[in-house]
Amino acid sequence: MDVVTQISNAIGADRVLTGEEATPYGKDWTGAYTSTPLAVLRPANTQDVSKILQIANATGTPVVPASGRTGLTGATLAQDALMLSVERLNTISEINVKARTATVGAGVILSNLHDAAETHDLIFPLTLGARGSAMIGGLLSTNAGGSNVVRYGSTRGLCLGLEVVMADGRIMNLMTALHKDNSGFDLRNLIIGAEGTLGVITAAVLKLEPKPQAYATAMVAVPSLPVALDLLHHLQEQTGGGVEAFEYMPRSYIDHHRQFFPDVTGPFETDYDINIMIEVAATRPEDAQAAEDGSVPLNALLEDTLGQMLEDGTVLDAVIAQNETQRREIWKRREDAGEVAFFCGIFVNTDVALPLDKIADFEARLTPRIKAIDAEASEVIVAHLGDGNIHHTTYINRNDPAIMDALVEAVEDVVQELGGSFSAEHGIGVSKLETMKRRKDPVALDAMRAIKSALDPNGILNPGKVVPSAD
Amino acid sequence: MDVVTQISNAIGADRVLTGEEATPYGKDWTGAYTSTPLAVLRPANTQDVSKILQIANATGTPVVPASGRTGLTGATLAQDALMLSVERLNTISEINVKARTATVGAGVILSNLHDAAETHDLIFPLTLGARGSAMIGGLLSTNAGGSNVVRYGSTRGLCLGLEVVMADGRIMNLMTALHKDNSGFDLRNLIIGAEGTLGVITAAVLKLEPKPQAYATAMVAVPSLPVALDLLHHLQEQTGGGVEAFEYMPRSYIDHHRQFFPDVTGPFETDYDINIMIEVAATRPEDAQAAEDGSVPLNALLEDTLGQMLEDGTVLDAVIAQNETQRREIWKRREDAGEVAFFCGIFVNTDVALPLDKIADFEARLTPRIKAIDAEASEVIVAHLGDGNIHHTTYINRNDPAIMDALVEAVEDVVQELGGSFSAEHGIGVSKLETMKRRKDPVALDAMRAIKSALDPNGILNPGKVVPSAD
Structure with a gap:
């Protein structure tokens, strides 16, 4: 009996898709990675997941866990493998207001959790463009980031408990x-970010936070990146760590954005090299209440801080959103980044x-190296400056793989020289597997391989992802 | 050639202590755990550590990493083992004010790092009673907690980078x-809290935080623990997460403390069942500046909040420290806990x-079970309520191991029923090894064993600690 039939018998044929029904699962959001899974399995509960993995492990059949398939690295590519979709594990079983936790299945869509938390005046802080499709299992498996990591941390920082089905089908209960x-090794954090190579996440206990009652949002121009960092620290001290977003949009990004959206004006009358989008938040209702003169305390705090810095020259220009419409305009410029980057020529x-x-060192070292590779190349940067995460794009005018490889190498060289990481928030998947092999500390790579073999001795869990082979 | 001679030749005889010189290292702070190490090794750098482990691994000699030996679980017991003391790796190589990080050796004493950070108006937030002896290596290896975890997290949350010497002597560089x-599996968090069983931490990059400019400290009596939790959430919202300590001292603790220190009065004129010590902090200098009427903004915020709650009956009584002396008095009652617990009869x-x-459930379920074991037993609780960590002590009037075992079991039963953990901040060492075997999820235990074998195949690193054998 073939493996798909075995699994159909074990969990029910209605939970197994093949042929045309399975085809849509062979594509992810990027469209760059396509595959033909042996079958798509849609278990209805953790026991089903356990049965699937027992059979897969016994038969040595590769299993690719998947949820919203919104990742950017091809981690759910499932050629000649079973795709295990957790989409039906989509129950929010508890919102505990007293303890400020949510207990959720791995198939819960992020925006559904947002909505459930908000009904209790709480938030699940993690947010990103794919929130309407991305699911908790995938967000945990990639340790997803986003724009408010500076305040709340990455997904890892928001998870208290996990349920994981191991390669042999046994269920590991860390649901606290x-x-x-x-009480022993930190298995939770080992599974988080492992992109499904060490176990399949089926459920989680997540932290909820109080819902901010007030936001103050501004665009600021500063003379240098070190000054921007001083501004971040100063605002953190003024607001008690209330900075929710601190995003860097250099002149290159503003210009590039303007080419795309010629009707958009601003952010300032004059163009500056270094533009920062700031959002601070407060959970105290009083901070959102307008005084008799119309001033709102949180806005006033930002005005005072920036006003002082304008006077002493550490801020060159500043615009503070006076209402939600202006706030959305400021955010839109930043949130257009995906569209601006991905649909604009060869890059x-x-x-x-x-x-x-x-x-600043990164920019200074990189530009001459890029020009040396291709004198006509242009760079665009947009960055989560508050957590040091840069999305750097180089545009070139011809589709030359050798040049493209050289550009990737140039960026990675500078990152390595400056003690950085070649993957900040997107993970490894297949797209950075070669980079892992070249750039990751070799002792760490061997430790990863040893752990992978120890927890998945038959190598069935998402093979060919994250952990490069040793040869 | 014996192993101690081999190591002496490799790293220099002056770095190897034996006989009487080694004797003091056979004791830890508790005095409950004593051992006679084969030798005490005091490497001067990471290369020395590498050489030691290469020799130990080749000869199958157990190695027990140690630093300040202030742990409470016997994790540095080194009978028939080499003790590897990291005390000479005591250099603070960088305080980076811009990036707010410290790069330190594993032998740096916690209070020395506190002092170094403070000269830059920054803090390393982790603090505990043993700060004058405890070293970074041990604090990371046990993922130490303390009284301000509610604000800053445990040690794990304060570490960005690690240098680790693996069992075979290879150096894993995660010093970012x-x-x-x-970029791959979370090896940093796997090593943190592993109590030296997976590798020897030799250096770390740690987070620094801005130094609070103002503290407001209070004792509060509330009618129930659920109301205390509401108070915590309310204060977090009022202060933007500025609660630094939220400590529970029930009537049992206050009474017990008073027996020990009969001269101490208070905290209130009336005695209450549920007393909470609160400290909030602010990093904004203005929050510490007295207004014309003498009021200080941060104190005023606490007064307003508690005043409102006194009116509506959710707070029964409250005292706010008006100066540093009063603040120290409030803290002293909490910090006496160690002395009060450990030097007071059989417990x-x-x-x-x-x-x-x-x-509250924990208390309600536990008391009848304790009374059933020993009708004359008395309980004292003191707890880091803000993070759910309870130190529960049962006093009995005779030294009966069967009763003591039954009491431990009773506590652990209730903890397990309520989804808790049998080790919050002290770790496992040898003292909780049997508990690990009985209480830890069996799949998690097997995963731990597999990882231990994968990273330390000869079983030389701190054997007999943390990971119970499978038999």
Whole structure:
């Protein structure tokens, strides 16, 4: 009996898709990665997942866990493999208002969790463009980031408990809602970010946070990146760590954006080299209440801080949103980044992290190397400056793989020189597997291989992803 | 040639202590665990550590990493083993004010790092009673907690980068200062909290935080623990997450403390069942500046909040420290906990974690079971309520191991029923090895064993700690 039939018998044929029904699952959001899975399995509960993995492990059949398939690295590519979709594990089983936790299945869509939390005046802070499709299982498996990591951390920082089905089908129960737990190795964080290569996440206990009652949002121009970092620290001190977004849009990005959206004006009458989008938030209702003179405390705090800095020259220009419409306009410029980057000619796009004080060095070292590779290349940067995450794109005027490879190498060289990482928030998947092999500390790579073999001795879980072979 | 001679030849005889010189290292702070190491090795650099482990691995000699030896679980017991003390790796090589990081050796004493950070108006937030002896290596290896985890997280949350010498002597370089890094498995968090069983931490990059400019400290009596939790959430919203300590001292603790220190009065004129010590902090200098009427903004915020709650009956009584002396008095009652617990008759002491909303259930379920074991037993609780960490002590009037075992079991039963952990912040060492075997999820235990074998195939790193054998 073939493996798909075995699984159909074990979990029910209605939970197994093949042929045309399975075809849509062979594509992900990027469209860059396509595959033909042996079958698409849609288990209805953790026991089903356990049965699937028992059979796959016994038969040595590769299994690719998948959820919303909105990742950017091809981690759910499932050629000649079973695709295990957790989409039916989509129950929010508890919102615990007292403990501020949510207990969710791996197939819960991020925006559904947002909505469920908001009905209790709480938030699940993680947010990103794909929130309407991305699911908790995938977000945890890639340790997804986004624009408010500076405030709340990546997905890893928002997870208290996990349920994981291991390669042999056994269920590991780490489903606790604890803020302290020193009972052995940190298996939770090992599974988070492992992109389904060490186990299949089926459920999680997540942290909820109080819903901000007030936002103050501004665009600011500063004379240098070190000054921008000073501004970040100063705002953190003024707001008690209330900075929710601190995004860097250099002149290259503003110009590029304007080519795409010629009707958009601003952000300033004059163009500056270094533009920062700032959002601070407060959970105290009083901070959102207008005084008799119409001033709102949180806005006033931002006005005072920036006004002082305008006077002493550390800020060159500043615009503070006076209403929600103006706030949305400021955000839109930043959120257009995906569209502006991905649908504009031939390009090489990267997702790198640097120490907070090395961003200026990165730019200074990289530009001459790019020009040496292709004198006509142009660069566009947009960055989560508050957490050191840069998305750097180089546009070139011909589709030359050798040049594209050289550009990737140039970025990665500079990142390595400055103690950065070649993957900040997107993960490894297949797209960065070769980079892992070349750039990751070799002792760490061997440790990863040893752990992979220990927890998945038959190598059935998402093979060919994340962990490069040793040869 | 014996192994100690081999190591002496490799790293220099002056770095190897034997006989009487080694004797003091056979004791830890508790005095409960004593051993006679084969030798005490004091490497001067990471290369020395590498050489030691190469020789130990080749000869199959157990190695027990140690630093300040202030742990409470016997994790540095080194009978018939080499003790590898990292005390000479005591260099603070960088305080990076711009990036707010410190790069330190594993032998740096916590209070020395505190001092170094403070000269830059920054703090390394982790603090605990043993700060004058505890070293970074041990603090990371046990993922130490303390009283301000509610604000800053445990040690794990304060570490960005690690240098680790693996069992075979190879050096794993994870020494980055990145806030986002999705380049493969989370090896950093796997090593943190592993109590030296997976590798020897030799250096780290740690996060620094801005130094609070103002503190407001209070003792508050509330009618129930659910109301205390509401108070915590309310204060977090009022201060933007500025609660630094939220400590629970029930009547049992206040009474017990008073027996020990009969001269101490208070905290209130009336005695209450549920007393909470609160400290909030602000990093904005204005929050510490007295107005014309003498009021200080941060104190005023606490006064307003508590005043409102006194009116509506959710707070029964409250005292706010008006100066540093009063603040120290409030803190002293909490910090006496160690002395009060450990030097007062025959007792069973535990360190457990519970979901934030289960503390009252824990007390209600536990007391009848303790009375059933020993009708004359008395309980004292003191807890880091903000993070769900309870230190529960049962005092008994005779030294009966069967009763003591039964009491430990009773606590652990209730903890397990309520989804808690039998180790919150102290770790496992040898003292909780049997508990690990009985209580830890069996699939998680097997995963731990597999990882241990994968990274330390000869079993030389701190054997007999943390990971119980499978038989």
